[in-house]
Amino acid sequence: MTTHAWGRKGAYRKSSGLDGFLESLRTIVGPSWVLSGDEEVAPFECDALFHLRQRPRAVVLPGNESEVLAVLRFCAEARIAIVPRGAGTSLSGGAMPVAEGIVMSLNRMKRLVIDAAARQAVAGPGVRNVVVSQQAAPHGLFFAPDPSSQAASTIGGNIAENAGGVHCVKYGLTVNNVVGARVVTGAGELLELGGGSLDQAGLDLLSLMNGSEGLLGLVTEARLRLLPAPKAVRVLLAFFSSVQATCEAVTRIIAAGIMPAGLEVMDQASLQTADGYSPALALRIDAGGALLCELDGELIDIADATCRVSSIFETLGALEVRHADDEAQRYQLWAARKNVLPALLRTARDVYVADCVVPRHALSQVLDKVMHLGRERRIDVVQAFHAGDGNLHSVLRYDSDIPGEEDRAMALADAIMQTALAAGGTVSGEHGIGTEKLHGMCWQFSADELDVFHGIRAVFDPHGILNPGKSIPTLHRCAEFGGMHIRRGELPHADLPRF
Numbered sequence: 001m002t003t004h005a006w007g008r009k010g011a012y013r014k015s016s017g018l019d020g021f022l023e024s025l026r027t028i029v030g031p032s033w034v035l036s037g038d039e040e041v042a043p044f045e046c047d048a049l050f051h052l053r054q055r056p057r058a059v060v061l062p063g064n065e066s067e068v069l070a071v072l073r074f075c076a077e078a079r080i081a082i083v084p085r086g087a088g089t090s091l092s093g094g095a096m097p098v099a100e101g102i103v104m105s106l107n108r109m110k111r112l113v114i115d116a117a118a119r120q121a122v123a124g125p126g127v128r129n130v131v132v133s134q135q136a137a138p139h140g141l142f143f144a145p146d147p148s149s150q151a152a153s154t155i156g157g158n159i160a161e162n163a164g165g166v167h168c169v170k171y172g173l174t175v176n177n178v179v180g181a182r183v184v185t186g187a188g189e190l191l192e193l194g195g196g197s198l199d200q201a202g203l204d205l206l207s208l209m210n211g212s213e214g215l216l217g218l219v220t221e222a223r224l225r226l227l228p229a230p231k232a233v234r235v236l237l238a239f240f241s242s243v244q245a246t247c248e249a250v251t252r253i254i255a256a257g258i259m260p261a262g263l264e265v266m267d268q269a270s271l272q273t274a275d276g277y278s279p280a281l282a283l284r285i286d287a288g289g290a291l292l293c294e295l296d297g298e299l300i301d302i303a304d305a306t307c308r309v310s311s312i313f314e315t316l317g318a319l320e321v322r323h324a325d326d327e328a329q330r331y332q333l334w335a336a337r338k339n340v341l342p343a344l345l346r347t348a349r350d351v352y353v354a355d356c357v358v359p360r361h362a363l364s365q366v367l368d369k370v371m372h373l374g375r376e377r378r379i380d381v382v383q384a385f386h387a388g389d390g391n392l393h394s395v396l397r398y399d400s401d402i403p404g405e406e407d408r409a410m411a412l413a414d415a416i417m418q419t420a421l422a423a424g425g426t427v428s429g430e431h432g433i434g435t436e437k438l439h440g441m442c443w444q445f446s447a448d449e450l451d452v453f454h455g456i457r458a459v460f461d462p463h464g465i466l467n468p469g470k471s472i473p474t475l476h477r478c479a480e481f482g483g484m485h486i487r488r489g490e491l492p493h494a495d496l497p498r499f
């Protein structure tokens with residue numbers, strides 16, 4: 001290992017190659033918490049975007065903030081890249097290692113304190129999302145952001161990706177539910193952002209941290225907003241003959257001023273997948289689409305909203321409407337929905353999730369176009385998505401062993417991104433840009449806008465050691481990708497729809 005490959009200056013140069021570098025890390029975090037053997041680092045070579053892989057030089061697992069700070073300062077001095085990692089459930093290659101860099105797993109930092117009086121929780125970055133609501137439940141409180149990966153994904157990863165979920169249509173994304181954070185920047189500074197209240201003086205750096213994909217700093221602690229658990233909850237499950245009618249129900253519910261706590265659309269293929277996972281629910285797999293609509297609040301409000309939603313369903317010719325009032329029934333319904341993707345990941349040879357956002361009113365048209373593009377490219381597309389947020393998750397099933405099929409799937413994913421942009425949407429929803437969608441950033445943003453992103457990044461991480469090569473493409477990369485800036489609402493290709 002040459003000094004050149006690993007860095008040019010400081011502590012590392014003084015050490016003796018890779019061994020010396022690892023020894024220094026072991027001195028900081030303890031010998032058990034630096035993994036460097038091939039078998040030890042293999043589990044970290046990808047995140048949930050399985051087809052992109054890179055083995056890291058080492059994985060370091062600090063146990064507290066001081067160790068995070070010390071590792072970061074050491075790596076900054078030696079110019080060693082750090083890829084932060086939570087549970088590694090990112091679907092965009094955000095947690096994928098970079099060549100010659102290390103992975104910093106923050107999973108050991110699991111301290112969680114529920115401050116019921118303040119309706120807040122103080123969580124280490126390695127706390128799993130679902131644990132916050134579980135621990136808050138005895139106090140009558142819950143943490144609203146609930147990604148489908150919530151059983152595994154961590155608060156650090158949720159903040160870095162600004163994760164969304166079923167209940168974000170009413171309660172907002174992660175950014176709306178974090179009131180403070182401690183962050184170690186790439187410059188080796190410790191910042192305390194926010195202060196526990198909803199508004200703060202100065203520039204809103206806390207919001208900037210949400211969705212920054214590990215490029216600006218390492219989240220070492222977060223103060224989360226907890227909400228009072230609603231008095232009552234009802235889930236309506238309506239089956240329709242087509243997915244278009246299902247999407248139309250979403251548009252009409254929102255237009256009627258009703259504010260559901262969750263609005264999820266499933267098409268026929270995802271109903272079939274969910275049925276395979278939960279046969280006891282006897283889902284209508286003959287239906288073209290289904291809408292899960294959760295209503296919460298006071299009983300009287302739920303009764304009123306149920307009448308209004310039911311009348312919308314009736315007007316649209318719903319095949320069947322079911323109500324789930326007790327917790328066990330609701331849990332089963334949501335589990336069926338949340339397990340569509342894991343079930344597809346288990347059963348299909350290869351799966352790719354094309355995550356993007358479109359204006360809610362355009363959902364049905366965009367869906368039509370996406371299904372048409374899928375047929376054209378002979379790729380199977382399954383739809384199960386957070387319709388209330390306009391967050392489309394087209395799941396592409398393909399078999400990379402069949403020559404040409406992966407290329408067709410990736411071309412389809414690009415066409416879906418461009419369709420979303422043409423409809424006035426964005427190239428990524430809640431899954432981030434990571435490694436996967438750098439070229440999409442070149443389509444969505446102008447050179448000036450990308451320059452501003454780079455400038456902001458340089459303030460936090462002057463040496464560019466945090467998650468380099470992710471999320472913000474350089475202009476050079478955009479030129480390599482061969483595409484620059486499609487103005488939203490403009491047609492990138494002649495065959496795309498105009499909205």
Ligand SMILES: Cc1cc2nc3c(=O)[nH]c(=O)nc-3n(C[C@H](O)[C@H](O)[C@H](O)COP(=O)(O)OP(=O)(O)OC[C@H]3O[C@@H](n4cnc5c(N)ncnc54)[C@H](O)[C@@H]3O)c2cc1C
Binds near residue numbers: 090094148157164
């Ligand atoms: C089956 C499945 C369902 C999913 N459903 C949803 C969903 O409904 N909604 C949704 O939003 N996402 C969803 N995701 C995507 C993913 O779970 C989320 O993006 C999640 O927030 C990632 O958390 P993680 O702990 O796994 O982070 P990782 O995957 O480990 O990392 C994600 C990003 O965060 C950075 N990072 C991690 N920890 C830190 C830290 N402490 N400080 C700074 N940066 C950090 C990483 O470098 C990386 O860029 C799903 C994924 C799967 C596999």
